[in-house]
Amino acid sequence: MAQPCVDCDAQSVDGIRCFDCSAEVEETPRWRGRDKECLTCRIVFTPSRRTQNFCSEKCRVAGRIARSAARSCERCSADFQPIYRNQRFCGLACASTGRFKYAATCSEANCGKKHYCKGLCRTHYNRKYFPDSQKRWPGDLEARRKALRAKTQRRRAATKGVLVENVDRDVVGERDSWRCGVCRRKISRVLVYPHPRSASLDHVIPLSHGGEHSYVNTRITHLECNTRRSNRGGGEQLALIG
Numbered sequence: 001m002a003q004p005c006v007d008c009d010a011q012s013v014d015g016i017r018c019f020d021c022s023a024e025v026e027e028t029p030r031w032r033g034r035d036k037e038c039l040t041c042r043i044v045f046t047p048s049r050r051t052q053n054f055c056s057e058k059c060r061v062a063g064r065i066a067r068s069a070a071r072s073c074e075r076c077s078a079d080f081q082p083i084y085r086n087q088r089f090c091g092l093a094c095a096s097t098g099r100f101k102y103a104a105t106c107s108e109a110n111c112g113k114k115h116y117c118k119g120l121c122r123t124h125y126n127r128k129y130f131p132d133s134q135k136r137w138p139g140d141l142e143a144r145r146k147a148l149r150a151k152t153q154r155r156r157a158a159t160k161g162v163l164v165e166n167v168d169r170d171v172v173g174e175r176d177s178w179r180c181g182v183c184r185r186k187i188s189r190v191l192v193y194p195h196p197r198s199a200s201l202d203h204v205i206p207l208s209h210g211g212e213h214s215y216v217n218t219r220i221t222h223l224e225c226n227t228r229r230s231n232r233g234g235g236e237q238l239a240l241i242g
Contacts, residue, residue, distance in 0.1 A: 039063050142192055149193075153201065157213035165214040169201045173220040181219035182229055196224035206231035 035044050036052070040059035047053075054060040061083060070079050071087075075094035089095040093104075106113045106121035113121035120128065146169065157164045178187045181202060191198040202221040205211030208231045221229075 145193065149201075153213060157207055160207045160210075162207065162210060163212035163214055165212075167201065167213060167215055167218050169199060169220070172201060172215065172218050173199060175215075176220045178220060180221045180225055182221050182225035185222070187220060187222060193223065196222065198223050200226040202226045202229065204233075206233070 035046050037044050038055040038059055039053050040063040041055065043055050045055040054063060070081055072079055073090040073094055074088045076090065078090050080090035104115035104119075105111070106115060106124055107119040108121070108124050111121060111124065113123065116122040117125050118129075150167070150169070153167070154164050173187070173189070178189065178199070179185065180187055181204075187199050188197060189199065193200075200221050200223040202219055202225075203211045203213070204217050204219060207213065211217050
């Protein structure tokens with residue numbers, strides 16, 4: 001049964017709106033309430049939703065600032081008007097040295113790197129608080145690689161829970177007369193990693209089998225011989241000279 005439209009006197013089939021009124025509703029915003037006056041600039045506007053009280057985002061932020069009470073910055077103790085509810089700092093300069101630690105720059109002169117910790121970048125922080133960890137081999141890449149390789153070997157042995165010593169590859173090479181412990185051929189001291197015939201430190205009893213990282217359980221070998229052997233073996237004669 002046809003019923004009158006809710007917006008006009010025309011007859012509608014569903015009893016809500018006729019065809020013409022339904023087309024007008026689709027073109028207009030969903031909220032068709034009366035015009036409002038902006039609480040900040042006092043301009044009359046048509047809201048797009050029921051709870052809209054400001055004509056723009058700028059007026060909304062300005063109204064929030066006007067309604068919020070002034071508070072003191074936790075960094076510089078200056079009074080400021082907060083933009084949001086939990087604002088603790090007056091600006092980016094104070095916030096960057098607070099919880100936004102990566103936004104500030106290093107406090108050292110003529111250094112524009114990002115802040116890392118305690119007002120310093122990563123380079124100046126390590127240089128001040130960890131001076132022993134800086135590069136001790138400027139220009140000598142082979143010496144640096146040798147030290148890092150020894151550190152890696154000690155860490156691998158420590159993870160296995162075995163005895164760990166500071167084993168120097170050159171000392172083991174001099175002890176073994178720079179002769180490979182697998183193929184018994186001479187090892188060149190000139191060749192460096194990753195050359196397959198370069199010098200490498202091998203464990204007679206592999207670390208995975210419970211061997212210790214010490215002078216007694218190590219020998220000098222070619223890199224390819226050490227790689228080919230992998231963790232097999234372990235029945236060879238240990239070095240008599242530690």
